Amino acid sequence: MSSVAADMAVKSARAHDITDPKRPASQHNWLFILAAGWLIVVLFFVVFGRWLPFIQDPTAKDAQAIAQSPSWDHWFGTATFGQDVFARVVEGGRISLFVGATVTFIGIFLGGLLGLLAGYLRGWVDSLVRLLISVTLAIPALLLVIFIVTIQGQSLKNVILAVSLLAIPALARIVRASTLQVADRDYVKAAQVLGVKKGSILVREVLPNVMPTLVSFAFLTFGIILVAESSLSFLGLSVEAPTITWGSIIAEGRIKFSDTPHMVFLPGAVLFLTVLSLNFVGDQMLKRFDIKESGL
């Protein structure tokens, strides 16, 4: 018995103390730190870019520096009219990340709500939500978005609306699955036996245990949304020009690819690393929350 108790104590200590040197998952820590660091750097530039003195005007044209390769003056080179590509990436990130964040929040809120209700109430609510999810996910995603943007026009609002239609069912499905699992636990039954009201059980017992999964998947969804928005603007279907997004910079560079390959590869690399970092952070969060429960 004492060995069991000791074992449990060790496990729970590990679950709690992430700096434990013997923790086997520590080789993933530097990846997590790198990924989180990259996200912080990107966020910093995008949020404060307009006030940073060394970032040039993204729209200023310079006939002396057309389609130049990266240099000390222009870190990411220049575009076809001599605009600084780094400044354009910073400026474009505002729209790309704003769309990603807004859509993720809408997805967490609406998708989370639908999934939570479906998984907890079961019955006809579940049937309805499952039908909605299946139908939405059965429609080719990009076609749906293109359809909406074509009909409604290419405004920021419509792009967010269209991409939300991808995020909501995806998150709803994951939250529903997680809720089903949590709602079956004895502590939910125990709350019912105590006479706690249904709504209160949902908020106090179920939600806190579904939240980690939801937040982790929100990071993954953020990455998917970034790619979706960039695909749209690459196709010229996102927010209309002259508004800059990461996808539109790549699309612009593609036209004269032999002159301006840096306009495709460097913004592409920023997008790639950002999505990769979001995935790493999401994955690591999922793992870390998981340890806390399996540590029991």
Next chain:
Amino acid sequence: MAGSGTAHLRDDPRVLVRVEHMVVEFPIHGGTVQAVSDVSFDLIEGETLGIVGESGCGKSTTARAVIQMPRPTSGSVLFRGTDLTQLSAEDLRSVRPDLQMIFQDPISSLNPRRTVHDIIAEGLRVWGDRGEWSIDKIDELMEAVGIDPRYGERKPHQFSGGQCQRISIARAFVLDPKVIICDEPVSALDVSVQAQILNLLEDMKARYGVSLMFISHDLSVVKNISDRVMVMYLGKVCEVAGSDDLFARPTHHYTRALMAAIPGSRAIVDEQVLEAELPSAIDPPAGCRFNTRCPAATDECRSVEPQLRPVGDGHFVACHHPHLPVAAAS
């Protein structure tokens, strides 16, 4: 053996719970699982009723159906004269504090993201002070169940299984319930911890005057804690008797087989150990449900369902050919 009947129900003003003809069925693909079939029993104030049987015999479902989780398909559950099966969800909720439950899995029954103090005080948050306990006295309650009150802000995963079960006990007692259903509360624990938890339960029961329904598949555990024992087989009652009486003279062939299966008990109870598996509860055997495995089964057992009948001293058995001492049989 396994039969119906209400002969064993008592007419006593102290009867707290009286279950009559309770049936619990679960529809599944391709049939209906008859988890509990026409089970009746009662529980007197301050009494501990042990319910024993193999896995899948419906003992957990029986106890859970008393608190309407799940609601029985038919039959009545009288708690102090109120039929719980007829109550609306909201009326039922108002009775809930009197009927508490302790679960088998000590880990899964505590929310991993709440503190122990919060978990224990949850009932008070909903209902306010009902009697013995209040928010200020949570520390005292924690001490009573053997958890250091200084650990109140810890989360359940920082405790061992036995300690988690102590926390569950505190949570069940905080509302001053009348009845506590213990669904195999020690089955998941080490043997050494089992005794501590059983002692704690007995101690708390005596101190705060509750009745227990104690479910277990372990006869030795039930023997020590119960005043009265009900043996179940495939959704039916086999035998009901006072604990000492049942263990002194097991009358049902199934009860005898269970006792013979306790290591080292063959000298006391001479009965074949059961071989075949429990029959399906979707399509149970006709007549006595135990006839497929019973050494004394006759044609009568295969067609006529036995009813519970008295064999003296508040001992009841549902069997056509009970194993009775020669003196009692003649």
